[in-house]
Amino acid sequence: MNFSTGTSRRRFLAGSAAAVGGFSLGFHIPAGDAAAQTPARPEINAWVVIRPDETVVIRVARIDMGQGTVTGLAQLVAEELECDWAKVTTEYPTPGQNLARNRVWGNFQTAGSQGIRQSQDYVRKGGAAARMMLIEAAAQSWKVPASECRVAAGVITHTPSGRSTTYGKVADAAAKLDPPKDIVLKDPKSWTIAGRPLPRLDTADKVDGRKVFGIDLVLPGMVNAAIKACPVFGGKLRGFDPASVAGRSGVKKVVAVGDNAVAVIADTWWHAQSALDALRIDWDEGPNARSSSATTAAMLREGLTAKEVFVGNQAGDPDAALAAAAKTVEATYSVPHQHHATMEPMNATARWSGGLDKVEVWCPTQNGESALATAAAASGLPPQQCEVYRIDLGGGFGRRATSHDYVRQAVLIAKEMPGVPVKLIWSREEDMLHGWYHPVTMCKLTGGLDAQGNLTALKMRISGQSILAGVNPNALQNGRDPITFQGLNPSGTEGRLGYAIPNLLIDHAMRNPPVPPGFWRGVNNNQNAVYLECFIDELAHAAGQDPLAFRRRMLGGSPKHLAVLDAVAERAGWSKPAPAGTFRGIAQHMGYGSYVAACAEISMTSSGQVKIHRIIAATDCGHVVNPQQVAAQIEGSFAYGLSAMLMQEITIKDGRVEQENFDTYPCLLLQDMPAVESIIMPSGDFWGGVGEPTIFVAAPAVLNAIFAATGKRIRDLPLKNHDLRKA
Amino acid sequence: MRLTVNGRTHDLNVDPDTPLLWVIREQIGLTGTKYGCGVAQCGACSVHVDGEVVRSCSLPVSAFGPDQKIVTIEGLSAGAVHPIQQAWIALDVPQCGYCQSGQIMAAAALLAKTPKPNDEQIAEAMQNICRCGTYNRIKAGIKQAAGIAG
Numbered sequence A: 001m002n003f004s005t006g007t008s009r010r011r012f013l014a015g016s017a018a019a020v021g022g023f024s025l026g027f028h029i030p031a032g033d034a035a036a037q038t039p040a041r042p043e044i045n046a047w048v049v050i051r052p053d054e055t056v057v058i059r060v061a062r063i064d065m066g067q068g069t070v071t072g073l074a075q076l077v078a079e080e081l082e083c084d085w086a087k088v089t090t091e092y093p094t095p096g097q098n099l100a101r102n103r104v105w106g107n108f109q110t111a112g113s114q115g116i117r118q119s120q121d122y123v124r125k126g127g128a129a130a131r132m133m134l135i136e137a138a139a140q141s142w143k144v145p146a147s148e149c150r151v152a153a154g155v156i157t158h159t160p161s162g163r164s165t166t167y168g169k170v171a172d173a174a175a176k177l178d179p180p181k182d183i184v185l186k187d188p189k190s191w192t193i194a195g196r197p198l199p200r201l202d203t204a205d206k207v208d209g210r211k212v213f214g215i216d217l218v219l220p221g222m223v224n225a226a227i228k229a230c231p232v233f234g235g236k237l238r239g240f241d242p243a244s245v246a247g248r249s250g251v252k253k254v255v256a257v258g259d260n261a262v263a264v265i266a267d268t269w270w271h272a273q274s275a276l277d278a279l280r281i282d283w284d285e286g287p288n289a290r291s292s293s294a295t296t297a298a299m300l301r302e303g304l305t306a307k308e309v310f311v312g313n314q315a316g317d318p319d320a321a322l323a324a325a326a327k328t329v330e331a332t333y334s335v336p337h338q339h340h341a342t343m344e345p346m347n348a349t350a351r352w353s354g355g356l357d358k359v360e361v362w363c364p365t366q367n368g369e370s371a372l373a374t375a376a377a378a379s380g381l382p383p384q385q386c387e388v389y390r391i392d393l394g395g396g397f398g399r400r401a402t403s404h405d406y407v408r409q410a411v412l413i414a415k416e417m418p419g420v421p422v423k424l425i426w427s428r429e430e431d432m433l434h435g436w437y438h439p440v441t442m443c444k445l446t447g448g449l450d451a452q453g454n455l456t457a458l459k460m461r462i463s464g465q466s467i468l469a470g471v472n473p474n475a476l477q478n479g480r481d482p483i484t485f486q487g488l489n490p491s492g493t494e495g496r497l498g499y500a501i502p503n504l505l506i507d508h509a510m511r512n513p514p515v516p517p518g519f520w521r522g523v524n525n526n527q528n529a530v531y532l533e534c535f536i537d538e539l540a541h542a543a544g545q546d547p548l549a550f551r552r553r554m555l556g557g558s559p560k561h562l563a564v565l566d567a568v569a570e571r572a573g574w575s576k577p578a579p580a581g582t583f584r585g586i587a588q589h590m591g592y593g594s595y596v597a598a599c600a601e602i603s604m605t606s607s608g609q610v611k612i613h614r615i616i617a618a619t620d621c622g623h624v625v626n627p628q629q630v631a632a633q634i635e636g637s638f639a640y641g642l643s644a645m646l647m648q649e650i651t652i653k654d655g656r657v658e659q660e661n662f663d664t665y666p667c668l669l670l671q672d673m674p675a676v677e678s679i680i681m682p683s684g685d686f687w688g689g690v691g692e693p694t695i696f697v698a699a700p701a702v703l704n705a706i707f708a709a710t711g712k713r714i715r716d717l718p719l720k721n722h723d724l725r726k727a
Numbered sequence B: 001m002r003l004t005v006n007g008r009t010h011d012l013n014v015d016p017d018t019p020l021l022w023v024i025r026e027q028i029g030l031t032g033t034k035y036g037c038g039v040a041q042c043g044a045c046s047v048h049v050d051g052e053v054v055r056s057c058s059l060p061v062s063a064f065g066p067d068q069k070i071v072t073i074e075g076l077s078a079g080a081v082h083p084i085q086q087a088w089i090a091l092d093v094p095q096c097g098y099c100q101s102g103q104i105m106a107a108a109a110l111l112a113k114t115p116k117p118n119d120e121q122i123a124e125a126m127q128n129i130c131r132c133g134t135y136n137r138i139k140a141g142i143k144q145a146a147g148i149a150g
């Protein structure tokens, strides 16, 4: 156990009282010297502050973008703390404080469905340590052994004498104690706060307009900025004509931002954006001005048969087994670029305090530490002279995790206006044109069946874009991007291929078009599940077998994969025919540590439209912290994944994105949303994610149901490009 | 130029082409009404004008007169007591919350005209995008507020 809260606490109280002031709003509003005078409140340890009025402030290192992580993490801390849940509130420490305190809060990254599963252990220990210190403080004041005291809902009682006190009364004394060495966590079976479908802590502000998103931030003396970067990826700013906006109302300055963008700074954002729209800009479109979706497709098609590849999973001798097969099946699939389209466009507010050489940024971010690093790099200042105040996101989905381009721009613009806070907001068009898009891939699959209909060999060639090559080339392993093989791995706890296939080769021809790739909710699991689960369906039909039975025969060695599949099949009544006019499809996958399966029920209208009636979804995520929020994530992931499958694609023409707004990049609406029945079946011996996993199975389940309904195999997404009317 | 928003009159000195959305957000300072697309596609900017839902990003402020009653999310009720807001809290409808001002304004306008909407009427009235995918809880929230079972 190396959880040492005490030393860092002392360092914090001694060294950085000024940093404490801005916590309570969830982000920092500059208050000049007032912040420095704010007295430190009784911090029991990094995770827990108890105020004299009994309010329990739980610090959260990860962030909320709608997924409920803040409530879930607070439940885990409160569970061990044994406090009164009704008195719990939360606050975000800043990345700068984390830096100053030797990363006492650990990782801030909120992506990869890891917010809870990768911090549950140390935050629970933080809650337990605080409880032990509070009890110890009470025991010392009564001069009795702590073992004679117990606590319930923040009230400590000395059992033999019946004396009692509260957390708020002993917090000051507890804060001075050394942290305990041996911490035993509760058995989840005895949880009373965690594991329950408690209401979120942050709903009330979201129903009356009170909640302040980054885009809503107003600081004293603030100005607004609008920006355009070269619409062609890799292009540069050659020049602009300030005279074209001279005299426009509210405009303060027109500035180049880095080497590829120009911004207008004005009193209001509307003035800034409308001036920007009128600004004459000269772009150097650079080397990619001719690239298009067609040139990308040609590049990927070549990769389908390329010799130089990276291997993800292999067994036996697939070529020999295919040659010996009684029947072979081959198919090629493709999934296009997609955009995150968070409801709240990219934005960040920055203030450059010229005299003090300090940069402050207020922004929505999935990784405050990465935002801080970006602010430091953009300003040229050491990170110790920068600070980032995190604000809840109006959607993240991966867009605000690795790429803080909007932070970099805001800092560069703020440098032009020393001492003045500048709020940069991207127009929706800018947001669409400068995403970090779901990678584009194609996949060629070849399967061999023996005379009994067993799958004896499978080859799966993925050709296409690597996310790591685009966002973090240092993480490549001898050029190979391991993330490409999500859900297809031979082993591991993150995403293992469940099927036992004796002769197997899964490999990747990396082909990177000049379009920035990014982590997009579900990431590579999305297309991997479409490719494999639709092709397995094809093989089942070629073998003359029921798609469920065909899968089950290969999942004997993967009981958790099998259990979620069986659960949806049973709920759907798979053994009986679907009601007249409705058709079913099934799929399973494992990713981000969780096992998921879905069964979709659809019908077709006479005009060839798909109507998705119901999706039954099962997830085994090991432990469940808040079941009603897990259910919300399952539904939300389906809306996101089905939007992409049904109607979304980013296409490139002349080196730029063609879809500039929701009119050409539509999203699923309430009218399209199927009923979702969640089966949450935690098996208890691991911690899996929930924000993403179920998204993997929505598309393949629906696509397999479309085949059942129409006999047509949709192999190229999105569905809108296909005519499903009866011939 | 004079506007009546949430029962208060505001005298404004703005360019008449400024979209109502940006007057509400930047001149009047009510930021509950959101910008999502600027082209009447997403509904994040929905407000009520004389009881009708309006996508405020796509109409210039000059289209509105001082006698028209503009209501934003901040003015829907005092203390979030509107049945839609209450249902939203009871069912934990919002995820990130960014679209929810618009969703709530659209839902409140629906119930004002159609106190017991059927599924088709709900689908027709609720054309706002929610990227977090809260649609099923939105539907359940409308039914709960309307007192409709299931």
Ligand code: FES
Binding pocket: B034, B035, B036, B037, B038, B039, B040, B041, B042, B043, B044, B045, B046, B055, B056, B057, B058
């Ligand atoms: S911002 Fe008005 S409809 Fe999208």
Ligand code: FES
Binding pocket: A066, A343, A394, A395, B094, B095, B096, B097, B098, B099, B100, B129, B130, B131, B132, B133, B134
């Ligand atoms: S709740 Fe996030 S966009 Fe609707």
